[in-house]
Amino acid sequence: MLYKLENGWNKQKNRDEVMRFSEGYKIFLDMAKTERKFVTEGIRFAEANGFVNAEDEKDLVPGDRVYYVNRGKNLVLAVIGKEDIEKGINYVVSHVDSPRLDLKGNPLYEEFELAYMKTHYYGGIKKYQWTSIPLALHGVVILEDGKKVEITIGEKDSDPIFTIPDILPHLADKVQGDRKMRDVIKGEELQIIVGSIPADVTDPHLKDKVKYAILEILNRDYGIIEEDFISAELELVPAGKARDIGFDRSMVGSYGQDDRICGYTSMRAIIDIHEIPEKTAVCFLADKEEIGSTGSTGLTSDFLAYFTGDMIEKIKGNFNEMMLRRTLWNSQAMSSDVNAGIDPIFPSVHDAQNAAKIGYGVVVTKYTGARGKSGTNDADAEYVGKVRSILNAENVCWQIGELGKVDEGGGGTVAKFLAALGIRTIDIGPALLAMHAPFEVSSKLDIYETYRAYKAFYKRG
Template sequence: MQYKNENGWIKSNEKKEIFYFCDEYKKFLDLGKTEREFVKEGVKFVEAKGFVPAESKKSLQVGDKVYYVNRGKNLVLAVIGKEDIEKGVNYVVSHIDSPRLDLKGNPLYEEFELAYMKTHYYGGIKKYQWASLPLALHGVVILENGESVEITIGEKDEDPVFTIPDILPHLAAKIQGERKSGEVIKGEELQIIVGSIPSTIENKEIKDRVKYAILEILNRDYGMVEEDFISAELELVPAGKAKDIGFDRSMVGAYGQDDRICGYTSMRAIVDLEEVPERTAICFLADKEEIGSSGSTGLKSDYLAYITGDIVEKVKGNFTEMMLRRVLWNSQSLSSDVNAGVDPIFKGVHDIQNAAKIGFGVVVTKYTGARGKSGTNDADAEYVGKIRKLLNDADVCWQIGELGKVDEGGGGTVAMYLAHLGIRTIDIGPALLAMHSPFEVSSKLDVYETYRAYKVFYTRG
């Protein structure tokens, strides 16, 4: 394992620390495969480190550590700094939702004595990657009586898993052979097989006996009836644990690293602060980024302004709208999201001179967007210069990166929604291979350097 500085490559004596950090990261990925699970595990983690619910505090003093939870899908951590809060705060904003398959509201049916469930994919996926793959079911069901029931099936060794059966190559020539890659598996073909044994109930009115048998199991184990699917959030994610990759174990392979790699490192960074920061530090873990940051738990909502206003009121003892506007306008942030690492197999989609590479440290991205910088926050040169100096002064290993060639495609982050509030913003996070796939790849060095970058931003930014 090596670091890079202005003199070239130098040998690191911190390999053991980096690997240990990433072992902890992998454990958290396994525990938090959905946004709800990430928040739940995050609350346990930060409470053990001295953070308390913000609602338990009528006022906030320098050094106080508090957290907020929004509808089970946002987790916000704050450490109150020494400086007057009206001079601004330091936000690190990541998202903790990932591409996946959601069960439809009426998913269960039977045909040819096989029971299937229909799904609706969430976020940008290559649909064919989700076929013939072991899948686990995670989520929550709200029963008719209002009871909330958590479901996780497919993660334990003794659990069953689910899968989307693909057609065998012997018969695929006509039905799939001429399809474009985006339609090798179509959206409506993303259906999981869930059972094949018919119910033993003696009732001539029940024709779909395999479907009925599945409902019997769900009722026995979770108290569900078929209508309860309507008030459920059940997500299919790849089954199995995060793994080391390579003979040298230098990389991490796992589902959901976009963007829980930034969620975990930003959370760890604020929890691990050794001293009270000058400026108030806020770690904001958002939902819904993969579908445009919409909804009451996405960053387009007013929740960031809401929690900031609450902090201002508790710190200052009073509140006006102008105070909040002043805080936001004087604040700065890191939009913490991943970039696309260069894969030598597909290097043609990148401008290599301006592309991120695995193992070269955290990636600073001045702008994202598509083609003519559409849908981006283009960070101003002064702020880029400040972040560059901050990372250099702390000897953080970093690189610049754009998301592909100019006319190749592109992508977005939450940066523009932060900038809309007047917050100075830049994208910064590690590079991944196989982004948005069921098994994304990161460099352990990059994971650790991302953590160091966020920590120095909280401390000195």
């Protein structure tokens, strides 16, 4: 009669499998610290498991395993099902971008014979958390002749790293003492130090010799000149690897778990489909969620309609707009994104009765949003009941959760963009501690149960 939650570790009989699964997850996190690298590694992983590029296929039949790529930042994996595609698709949609620091278009300057680069933060961060920690530089530079240069600096032990120096506490009182938390470090103060040795040149008109020395290094190693920064996507992320947390190694600590924890588990779930599903299954790894799902690689673009329409045409041999609309309207989705785990240090921001707990399984979130459920999907009761039945049928460890108390704050996911297309949608993913920090915490039990939840949805959706 009563709804009772139980710690998932008490119910999980196969703890060794939980631990093994998380080892693969940690390895992938280390390889895929940006949305571009997640897509690159995801393609490699998919191809190794029988997926082929859909753009090379003239038709599709049940059992086919294909992928689509959008501008190096979206990856779609699909397994074609037995049922008429117009009866709907089972989508699991995650995002693979994470909060970070992006270099500005003209970042490099010198002052007091120190070379710095200016950044602009991406997504919701506490800016002070990004100072005085090791940072790595990842990204691409497009040269004037169109050549793409890929850069990764700071991940190998032999690499240099970068950092944003904070002011020492001895002198901070007047500069920072009266600032509010959000302004302890201001956006324009997020600048990385990149060098201090002047160039060995005799030109009397060259004033910024340290800056020039940095440009010499970049030109020598990568063929870059200063103007090339304008056509670059260079991201600063925390350097270092994913690690086990706790004496019992029950948790994973890493950058970027929001939302690559869902990206990895949803990708593993579709790759591990070994029988032809009834409905076509789709794993969609999107970009730009952290800044509103904008742009041609975010959920507000038409890419979902594009690849879905392409599948319809290749499966059925013809296509019209109504076929696409009917397919989407009959489809259902899991908007796979994380929730906030209740933290005993800061319990006051949560309603404990409706808060997610790490170690209690995947979190079903009926709505996110902020005050008054604004900007949320708010899944209907019928669909919530269906998802609940699927999870129970497969003995998935799950819990219900909300993102904080009413009027405390809130957040957003891609769910509302899927729902706008008529796709029945609910948010589901694991809980994290320290969400959006440079080092987030997840439970290995929850990682595994999230994978099982997505796999159950592909199977029974």
